[in-house]
Amino acid sequence: MIAQIAMATGFALILIGLYGALTNHNLLRMIVAFTIADTGVNIVIVAVGYMAGRTAPILDAAVPAAEAAQRIIDPVPQALVLTAIVIGLGITALMLAYAYKLYQKKRTLDIGKLTELKW
Amino acid sequence: MLAMTLLLCVAMIGAALVAIRTDGLPVSILAAGLLSLLASVVFLVLASPDVAMTEAAIGSGLTTFLFFFVLGRVRSGEREGGEHD
Amino acid sequence: MIRRAVVLALVLAMGAIFATLLAGYAPDGDLNLTARYYADRTAPDIGSANIVTAIIVTYRGLDTLGEVTVLFLSATIVGLVLAGGRRRETAQRPPVPVGELLTTGSRFLVPLIMLLGVYVFVNGHLTPGGGFQGGAVVASGVLLMLLADPLKHFSHRLIAAVESVAGFAYVVIGVLGLVLAGGFLDNRILPLGELGALASAGAIPLIYSLVGLKVGAEFSSMLASLSETEEL
């Protein structure tokens, strides 16, 4: 049940993030919205891997290697999310640098004004 | 556990809506940071500590800071481009 | 206004797709094919207590190599983008009055944060956490130093050197894996040691420490190049 709730929240975050990104004209607000969407995606991915009544995939005293297969949840989504978060940060940092440079050159943060390239 | 997850999820959606709808950019960035923090707690509830740590360190920590840093650099930009049509 | 309506409609349509996905989702009763293999084979083959770390560093090592390259790329491009701006001379920047609490606090906290960061990425294969988390903590330490003393000039040469050496070493280990052990990025080039010990799981601790150093260096170079941009 927890997985479904978390997944629903994740999807909601993605939708809110997309809506925010596609309606706000300010570059920084768009980037914030995209970060929210990314977080939503991460939550969905982890929620897919969750199995009720099981514990984290760390082999230690509490979870010996022998009975790991019955006790731990699916480790693969976690590995994917870890990569996704770092990649999300990479792209966000790049977008922020672009936003800063665009502001430096054009003195505006409004996406509507950056339309020299068209048609 | 169920109640806590529900609470966290509602808080997260609230934080997200605040981040999108609020006028002030700093408030929006802070709301996004809060959202990341709540997300890392949800990750803990979903039994994935690695991801929780990453989300906490990178998601709420560094991303929020990057935003504030760039915001600081373009402070005057906020008054110009911030209005909603 | 039509724009917002269109966006709302599209987002709701996407919502419908996600809803059908959500409705169709049924959590697995038991671990699927891949997860079961990892659960059973990690301890004997890789010898790492933290299965997620085993997956990240060895089984899906290419992903991590790609990921580290992503960070390297972002740091490089942020440096490229911001280097274009006028390099402001440190002298003419007005001395920002830094609070007493911040300077003494940072002088006390920074070593602790660095220690925590190193601990996290050295014990990557045992406890949750690893290269990326440790690197981020180290970066936050650097960040604190930056906040405490904005005029402090970080030598880009040093950061770039650390970053490059770590990256290059990572690739060399990958190639060693190909030459010595089963395949590219295979961690069995070093003895597996026994489960739970610090020096176990072959090359994973070494790789993850390199990743930690590299990530820490990249974040700090990103922060440094950001801090050197001038006020607009």
Next chain:
Amino acid sequence: MVSAIFILAAALAAAFLLGLLKDEQRGVAYAITLLALAFMTWISADWTWAFAMDGAASVDIFTAGTEPPFAINLRVGLAEAVLTLIISLTALLSALAMKDALLALGRRAMAVLLVATLAFCGIVLTRDIFNLFVFFELAAISTGGLILLSDDERALAAGFKYLIVSQVISILLLIGIIFAYHATGTLNIDGMADAAQSILPGSRQAFMLAFFLMFMALVAELKPFPANGWALDIYESAHPAYSAIFSAAGGAAALYAVDKLLLVGGTAWLPAATGIGVVTFVGANLLALPQTNDRRLLGYSSVAQIGLILTVLGQRDVLGDLTGFVALGLLLAHSVAKAGLYWLSSLVAGRELSAWAALRGHPLMIFAFATFLCLLVGLPPFPGFYAKWELARVLAAEGRIALLALILFGALIEATYLFRWFGYTIKRDKPAEDIACASGNVIAICVAAVTGWVLGYLWGDAANVMLGRGNLLLALPLLFALAFLLLEWLPAWTKNMLAIAGLVGYFALTWGDYDPLRLIFFVIFLIGGAVILLASFHAHGRRVGFYPAAMLMYAGMTMLIEATDTFGFFAAWEILTVGSYFLILRGKHSEPHALSYLVFSLGGAFLILAGFALAASGAPLGVSPRLTFALSELAQVAQPLAPWVFLLLAIGFMTKTAAIGLHIWLPGAHAEAETDVSPMVSGILLKAGLFGLFILLMSMGKQQLYGIELTYVMLWIGAITALLGNLMAIFQEDAKRLLAYSSIGQMGYALFGLALMNHLGWLMALMFVINHYIYKSMLFLSVGGVAKRTGTRAMYQMGGLIALMPLSFIAVLIGIIAMSGVPPLSGFGGRWIFYNAILESEYRLPMVVIFLSGPIAFLYLFRLIHTIFLGQLKDEHRKLKEAPFWIVLPQMIYVVLLLAFAVVPGIALRRVDEYMNQFFPTGGLNWSGLNISSPYGYWDPIAIMIIVGCIFMTLFLWLLFVNRKAQKVKQFNIVFAAERPYRPETTHFAWNFFAPYRKALGFLVQPFVTQFWGAITDTLHTGADIARRFYTGNGQTYAIHLLGFVVAVYLFARGI
């Protein structure tokens, strides 16, 4: 062989190494970058060689020492090796091309370039879906970084738009991946494909949805039509060398990723891929029409080409193992051509299309430019041609005619705007600043051009081995034509000698093995061509570009005769079209006309391609669509298809003979061409169309479509063409245009003869082929000579040249007598056979129209000779000399030929007459000695010649006798000359010579057809101009377009 993993490892190691260098050591950094790229190119070349030559099986490379489903594996097969080769070679050459930009930005930019190449190679090699996501992200970020290389201010905004869109793409892809993993239990593409088959129905729907999201994300990477505004902005503003990588390497990698993903989705998703691909191909090409910026135009073309290849991938279920041959052929042609064009654009300073005229000073660059355009459009010797042929054949066999029509329509539009651009380059005035000949760029361009030709050879060889097609580049005539490219440095007369020797020699070698009908065409094409080439001796200097084009045309025509199967025929048809286009383009003001010629010819050629494909599909013989389809088998095409095949082929051939409605290209093309090109194009090229019609009618005979007799329709078209062609010729002021319109009329006659479908009708048509060649070439040469001397072609500015240019006068006189069908000369023979043919056939009404056009033909002939040679001599023409010797010589040869042919028509027609018996046994002529008789009449050419000769001589002598006392009136003796000198041309008698006829029949020559075709092109243009406003330039709007695209495809997919 070095393991392919080192491609990735080497790039990464080099990128990290660059970090260690100091900022000043940029030279060293650049050297390391080139070294790394060269090493990657060498590895992939090594693998390509191993797979292509030794046919090794594809190799899997495991990482982390564990079997694939549990670890990431890379696979290297022939396709992967070729793609990584293209990617790393493009990157290496682009690094050379943007040397200064890289050095300016320092080692960071080089590291980003290395990582970009690594990312594209990774996309091709990896077999793990999440790894694919990581490499796509790497590609996105490195693209964001490399855009900064550009010195264009707007590149920043383009980069930001790209990052916005890539964020949306990554969201879709991640959700798709995780739910696909949940449904199948593995992240490995092959594992997922197997698991997808055995999915239990419960989670089948979820898996399909997950696959949909992944598929849409990857398709969005391919810049599908409605949602690709961001890509066009990058292409326009990024550094051209990087656009080359982005288009060639990025496109190739993303396409291969989609191909891998389609393995997972199974055949259910192929229609979706085809639909998106075709919409992209046609839409992007349409919107490219109004473009003026060269890089943005290349962006549109690149998006369109990728759409076409996606369509081919979408047809994998039908193409089977041909998919690789077709898809790779198109992909490699696209990559090499697009990279080459972008490198060329980095040489040119101006961004408008006409700014490329600066290339004119460098013949090598023009050659490269032409090679890249032919590669893109898929003209004969290049891989695109083989690929398009196989695609058309298979699509027709599977009955997907609408798809084939759309693809051919898109290809036609693409050819239009590309060759319009080429026309600007050749004809528009050169901008002030010359091109910046940086060595790096030039090397890259030359390598690309050479690769294009090598690919042409390889694909020809592959087609030969796999499908039994002839390798075009080994065809002797084509090789001979291409050899002239290497002899450009020779003076014109030596090349002319070589050309004539080649033509005559080839004729001597191979004339033996042809039936009489083909032999006549063969004589006209080769010997006729050689005679016209005599006129080319008048030119001085090197005449760069003339001989390759001319010999290409002649090569095409000889291969047309030699062709036995439809592929050879179609290849020859396109070669002669391309050769004649480059030939016509040489004229001073010929650019718009050459373009309309090319568009009509290629349109006709694509109809012929569709016709042959349909014919091959319907053939009752083989179960599977026949690989090679002989021309003679056209007769066995099954009934429901036969009329359609006939219709398509007939229209295709009639575009070449300029039947009414498809004729508007001819006047401009023939009139504006050079002096010695006009006779070639008008005298010889039109016969290629007639030859096609002969082949068609010989094999398919009469066809019925919905009860209408198609040959009857052709009869009417022939009649109307003859009437209107001659009518329009009357009112022309320009001598060459008059002759051009008269060609339309004459071709109408020939078409009419052919459509009569009886023995004498065909014989008359053949007679016309010979006659028309002789007198039209002669007239064009003489008018050309006159125009060269007087400097003008307008007849009202000439007059009284009989005294100064007697030989030209004689040539025109003989030509007119022959053409009008007046007794002594061979024209009369043609008319005589024609009337016999008409008496035999039962059609009455079209005959009236043809009879009407006879006297009208005489009117414009009279106007021609009267206005040029008779009347009063203009003051400025006093000191004119006779036309140059080399232009007059062929005319005299033709005069002799006409007289000989008039006296002894048997030499050409007798054996053809017997040959015709196998088609129409009854109604032939019987040749007894030197005179000919038919059921209706009797024709003794020698008697006629003698009688008319005597009458003429007696009259002539009598006239001389009477006139010897006549008073000679000086030109300015106003009272008698009745002509005011130096008044504006309106009072000159030649101006509006047939004014009363214009009043009477003027309504018949209203330019309806021109308006019709003009209206079509205008609607396409304005439609495209309005549609491209769709790209507002706002990055957010582009993201909304993408989301809208995803939802639209979802609704559509859910609908089917």
